[in-house]
Amino acid sequence: MPLIRIFAAALFSCTALATTTFAFAETLATRAPIAFLSAPENGTVLFAKDADKAFGPGSLVKVMTAATVFEALATEDVREESLCKVSEHAWRTGGAPSRGATMFAAIKSEIAVEDLLAGLLVHNANDAAIILAECLDGSEEAFAQRMNAYAETIGMTSSHFINPTGFAPDEGQPDAKTTARDLAGLATVILDKHADHYGLFAQPEFTWNKIYQRNKNPLLGEIRQLDGLGAGQSSDGHAGLASVERNGRRVIAVVAGLSSDKNRLTAMREVVEGAWDYFQVQTLFQRGDEIAQARVFGGRESYVPLQAASDVDVLLPLGGTLDYRLRVVYSGPLAAPVKAGDIVGELRVVGKDGIVHRTKLATASAVEPGDTTERALDGLSELLFGWF
Structure with a gap:
């Protein structure tokens, strides 16, 4: 029966490297009660503050609405040119009569999905959200089920959505909830x-129905190179979700629980700028470097070297004290024959908030099957002593 092998940093002589390059900076601070900062390219978690505490997302729900429609386009459940009819419910609840954020869709008109997405994300339009929901699934409630199913699929395990707009529920009904980690x-x-x-x-x-409107994301233009995603407000305070790319490095930041839009912007600046003020990319291993060895069953050799499948570039703090560990994880022993270059495990960088970086590990060489005697000895060893 396969076992999961876990090797700590000390097992493959990285202690000296860790003490000089692995550091945890206490200098990044924010007034936000909830905050999260990550590097999406390599999965590094740079900063977390109550990142798993649930809060109401408000209009940030529309980012999830958009993602759900994007997935429907990818699976061809709908097409960009598909026309969606504007119902009276969508017009009255999210359109001009609602006096809220709207793209001013005309009642009983038909609008292409691609235009509704522009209205949703540029105008923050509630009518666009409802029209898309009704177009895909017939009602807001049915679309919310699609949203929750997709959220589960992509790992948003602490989130729940009740409608595509972010509107508060009827009295006595549960509200939408999410977390900073889930939004990132x-x-x-x-x-x-x-x-x-x-x-x-x-x-x-975006201009629709002869009405010109500028992008309503209050974070755009306020933080250098910020190019998405959105902001929201609920009874839990003001929240924001941002993505910023500078000089080829992208980070995702989330703040929540702020008392005003001004404080939200200030907190978002604190978190985003911290990615460049307190962290830098450091190469822990280069592609092809041997990192560990995996046990092999039934082969001519008992072990095979594991090497980095790509450069292990991790955003690490500039100063402070050691607070990260290295682990190699694979399911083994590997059964011979083993091919060179097979991805069989991963290197994990583990911080105080969990895994902050993962890199795939590949076999550095091939291992041919052993002869009958060698296989028998491996079988006897497993029977008497197990694999360790």
Whole structure:
């Protein structure tokens, strides 16, 4: 039966490296009660403050609405040119009569999905959100089920959505909830899987029904190179989700629980700027470096070297004290024959808030099957002593 092998840093002689390059900076601070900062390219968690505490997302729900529609486009449940009819419910609840954020969709008109997405993300339009929901699933409630199913699929395990707009529920009904960690994960999925639609978040303006409106994301233009995603307000305070790319490095930041939009902007600046003020990219291993050895069953050799499948570049704090560990994890022993270059495990950088970076590990060489005697000895060893 396969065992999961876990090797700590000391097992492969990285202690000296860790003491000189692994550090935890106490200097990044924010007034936000809830905050999260990550590097989506390599999964590094740079900063976490009550990142798993639930809060009401408000209009940030529309980022999830957009992602759900992006996925429907990817799976061809709907097409960009598909026309969606504007119901009286969508018009009255989210359109001009509602006096809220709207793209001023005309009642009983038909609008293409691509235009509704622009209205949703540029105008923050409630009518666009409802129209899209009804177009895909017939009702807001049915679309919310689609949202929750997709949230579960992409790992948003602490989130729950009740409608596509972020409107508060009827009295006595549970409200939508999410976490900073979940929102950062959502942004990462959008950047990774739906990059062809990501530009909508930073589209500066959109005209519909002869009404010109500029992008309503209050964070755009306020933080250098911020190009998405959104902001919201609920009874839990003001929240923001941002993605920023500078000089080829992208970070995702989340803040929540702020008392005003001004404090939200200040907190977002604190977190985003911290990525450049207190962290730098450090190469722990280069591609092809041997990091550990994996046990092999039934082979001519009992072990095979594991090497980094790519450079292990991690954003690490500039100063402070040691607070990270290295672990190699694989399912083993590996059964011979073993091919060179097979991805069989991963290197994990573990901080006080959990895994902050993962890198795939590949076999450095091939291991041919052993002869009958060698296989028998391996079998006897497993029977008597197990694999350790």
